[in-house]
Structures are given as C-alpha cells and as structure tokens.
Amino acid sequence: MPETSLSAQEFLAIADHTLLAPGTTPDELDTFISGAASLGVARVCVSPSLLPAASHGREIVTVVGFPSGAQHVEMKVAETARAVADGADEIDMVVNRGLVRAGDWAAVEREIRFVRAACFGRVLKVIIESAALSDEEIVGACRAAEAAGADFVKTSTGFDPAGGASVHAVRLMAATVGGKLGIKASGGIRTAAAVRELWAAGATRFGVSGTAAILAEWDGAGSSAGSVSGGY
Template structure:
C-alpha cells in the first residue's frame, strides 16, 4: 500500500494565488500524489502544470454550500472538464435533502454525471450538517444516480471526516462506490486508519506531512 496513491493534494482556499496552485502541482508531481483538488478557476493552470504526468485534476463544483441551481452546477462541471479536469467533486443540495426532495437530489447528481461522461464524480455530503438517516439517504441517492464516490466533507463546514461516518457510508455504498474522506486529516496515523476502514481516496492539504 502506497499512501501517496490515495491522496488528493488540496488547496481550495479562496485566497489561493496562482503561485500557490503551481506549488501544489509541483508537490503533487514530486510526491506522487494521485490528484490535486482545486477550485474551478484554477483547472486550466493545473492542467498546464501537470501536462504529461500521471497526476489527475479534481475540481470542485457547487462549492462549498451546494445551494446554487442545478443548471449552474452543470455549467460549472462542463467547464471544468473542458478545461482539463479528470474528476468533479460536487456538493449536494443539503436543503433539498433535508426537505425530502429526494428526486431533485438524485436528478441533480445524475445530470452532472451525464455531462461529465466517463470522468469521475464524487458527491460531497457535508456530513456535519446531516443526521444519520440523512447520511444514509444521501449515500443511497448517490448510488442510484450513478456517482463514482461519496465524500464526507468540504472541509469548510462545521466538521470534517470522522471514522464513524466513513463506516456508515461504506456500509451503505459497499463496493458500488468509492468513499473519500476529507476535512481535518492532518497526520499519517489518521490517514492509515481511514484506509483500513475502506476509503479509496483522502482529501487533505497536509499530504506532505502525511508521508513523513
């Protein structure tokens, strides 16, 4: 098991400069991280920096609140893929989920997956705002909509990944979807525990620390 192969090396700060994104990409190449995860405005730059490398580009969509229109998310996802993104990390509409608008949540995920085609779609649940039953429902809807991953958190909410949430998510999605743990993962021991629990990707801005 090579830890770097699990890591989405992340900088989603609103104040991230172009030089910081270039630095992120350079680190991803040097340390062999699976992907970088960036905001949509930086996808073109990341694509240029990572050209002819194995490092993937993940772009966030509907970030961090998930509360914009489905049409806006679809446009954003399409633009990110056009500019070089290999993966899309989208935030669900939490208000719809809590309002039992299951078909709207499902159809939004399905619509975004349709426009990105064979690119990877990760669905961010933002578990810190959800009850256990809502987490279970969100995972089920992601499976039904044809997503590729469920993801714990944006890292911008009131809480990040927890072992309990990953266990619950893995129980619901089984082998149908991957699970990405993200938010507050800052040391190697914690990362390895998440991998033991079945995650196949870890989102962190502390990737280099995790490897030491």
C-alpha cells in the same frame, strides 16, 4: 475492514492533494502542483477558476457547487461543463444539503444525474457534508448518489463548521454503498494515524492538504482515537 496495512505508497495513490484556499494565485497553484509531483501523489484537487493549469503529470480534480451546494442545478451543470473543458479529470460536486435534509431523494438524485451527464467519462464524487447530517440523511444521500451513477461519495468540503471526516460517517457510508461506490474521506485529516483509521473504516480515497506532514510521520504512526479533526 481491510485485512492488510496501508503503505505510504498506497496512500499516495489514493490521495487527492488539495489546495482550495480562496485567493490562490496562478503562480502559487503552479508551485503547488509541481510540489505534488515531487511528493509523488497521483492527483491534485484545486479550485475551478484556476483551470486550465499545467498538470505536471498529475490528474486534476476540481470542485462544483463549492462549498455550500446551494446553487441551482443549472449552475452546477454549467460549472461542471466548464471544468471538463478546462481539463478536469474528476469532479467533486457538493450536493444540495437542503434537499437532503428535506428527504427529497428524487430531487437529490436528479441533481446528481444532471452533473453526471455533464461530466460523462470523468470520475464524479458527491460531497454530502456528513458532519452536518443525521445517520438517516447520510444513508439517503449515499443511496441517491449510487442511483444517479456517481463514482464516489465524499464526507466533507472541509469548510463547514459542523466538522470534517469521522470514522463513524465513513463506516456508515461504506456499509450503505457496499463497495459499489468509493468513499472519499476529507476534512480535518492531518495525521497518518487518522488516515489509517479512516482507511480501516472503509475510505478508499483521501482529500488532504497536509500530505507532506502526513508522509513525514508515516512510519511512526499508530492508531489513536480522535485523531480526525474539523477543517480541511
């Protein structure tokens, strides 16, 4: 558990300000990214079909195999290569949950390795959809991601009905990777209290869409159980 509190500026440095709503137009995207620059976040996470886009000085994160993760690995590799060509700095891939639930760890690792090769030199995060997995499956997915050379494991897409980030999942993921990978918490993180809970549990990056609202109530936020809810 971190020994010091997380400041608003430190949060901005580890927040992926997120816009993944279907139907977003290029003009809406540009407004969003310019607004992210005004907020002071380091990076934005947006849909791959909207790239390339003016970054306004932000790093660009995009998603692959989103949101189900059920695509063939060849499709994820092609999507990754296109995202890199279109200027993505970081890739958040959704793992094939069926392979995870089947315990086919060799296949899970193989899939991640192929995507890793397609975005070599970029940051790769593996979305495991933790709310839909057992503890044993979470541990196995994290170990496969580490073995395949990923940089982060990520809790959730924010689009699954099972829910988003939880303190329990983040704590388990952090204990499993032991600092060798980062932990991105995403899905249902809507308050500064939730950010602080998840950071204390071991999160090192956050996927958030309501960044401005979180910042607005930062100084008055304490810690309250149950402040993380489902949804992005």
